[in-house]
Amino acid sequence: MKLLQTIEEVHKIFDTGGSSPLLVTCNDFNDWICKYDKFPNYLFNELLASEFAKIWGIKVPETALIKVKQEHIPTDMLTRLQKNWFYKECFGSKYLEDSKEIDLSILPLFKEKKFRDKVHDKSDFLKIALFDIWLSNEDRNHNNFNLLLNLSPEKNYFFYAIDHVNIFNTSLLDYGLFNISEDDSIIKTDLAKILFSKNKKTKQIVTNLLENFYLCIEECKNKLAEIFEKVPTSWGLNLEDIKLKLENSIFTDDWKRSCDNNFREFVQSFIINQ
Numbered sequence: 175m176k177l178l179q180t181i182e183e184v185h186k187i188f189d190t191g192g193s194s195p196l197l198v199t200c201n202d203f204n205d206w207i208c209k210y211d212k213f214p215n216y217l218f219n220e221l222l223a224s225e226f227a228k229i230w231g232i233k234v235p236e237t238a239l240i241k242v243k244q245e246h247i248p249t250d251m252l253t254r255l256q257k258n259w260f261y262k263e264c265f266g267s268k269y270l271e272d273s274k275e276i277d278l279s280i281l282p283l284f285k286e287k288k289f290r291d292k293v294h295d296k297s298d299f300l301k302i303a304l305f306d307i308w309l310s311n312e313d314r315n316h317n318n319f320n321l322l323l324n325l326s327p328e329k330n331y332f333f334y335a336i337d338h339v340n341i342f343n344t345s346l347l348d349y350g351l352f353n354i355s356e357d358d359s360i361i362k363t364d365l366a367k368i369l370f371s372k373n374k375k376t377k378q379i380v381t382n383l384l385e386n387f388y389l390c391i392e393e394c395k396n397k398l399a400e401i402f403e404k405v406p407t408s409w410g411l412n413l414e415d416i417k418l419k420l421e422n423s424i425f426t427d428d429w430k431r432s433c434d435n436n437f438r439e440f441v442q443s444f445i446i447n448q
Contacts, residue, residue, distance in 0.1 A: 180199065184248060209266070209267075210259045211259075212259050214409035222401060226401075227335055235269075236268040237266060239264070239266065240263065273323060273324040275319070294332055296369050297379045297382075300379060301383055302335050304437050307433045310342055313344070320336050321333055347419040362444045371445050380441055384438075391425065395421075
């Protein structure tokens with residue numbers, strides 16, 4: 175994973191109600207969304223989930239580690255930011271200019287067939303939902319989609335998954351792992367109904383996703399050591415302990431079967447039966 179550094183003052187703080195990331199410009203002359211959480215576990219969650227998502231074929235913004243220079247933190251932001259949070263590398267996601275965060279205000283657009291036809295890889299929506307079930311992500315739901323709709327150069331739209339701080343039931347497996355509820359899933363949303371409830375291909379999409387589900391998990395497990403090499407030592411994490419927790423949770427056969435069942439039940443209840 176490449177390491178970048180800021181070249182000018184922080185542009186803004188996004189008031190997300192959560193980690194409140196920064197918008198910064200780095201020495202590659204691109205803008206980045208920068209997570210600086212004072213808890214390294216959250217940075218790890220972001221890094222791990224983004225790497226797993228790439229293995230699954232889920233679209234995520236390009237990622238990097240970012241060093242925010244102390245002199246680039248404006249004085250007026252120091253009431254909200256502590257300089258010691260930036261002694262270690264931050265987690266960055268490339269800022270996608272041609273994108274819009276999905277919220278309830280753009281749902282009417284999806285009701286128009288002409289607009290829906292421009293959305294490619296619609297099955298990615300359900301793939302992301304299954305991914306969230308596997309990682310127990312409690313923070314992608316009807317109130318907070320954490321999805322971008324990105325416009326490609328060919329004028330097609332694609333779903334991009336963002337913000338994975340709250341995987342593992344908003345912890346780092348310190349208290350075990352629990353299935354997310356139906357209210358914590360984007361399957362129980364009006365957008366899911368619009369995209370799939372009258373779609374004749376939905377059942378086949380679900381079958382295909384679950385067939386690949388087990389293969390994706392196995393590849394994630396095989397790539398774990400490679401992913402861990404990307405984790406900065408400055409985050410001070412016990413990677414051996416984390417590896418053991420992962421092996422005893424998301425990679426177990428029982429957990430995979432449970433995720434498979436939950437995904438089928440959610441789709442049946444909130445999409446097919448609608």
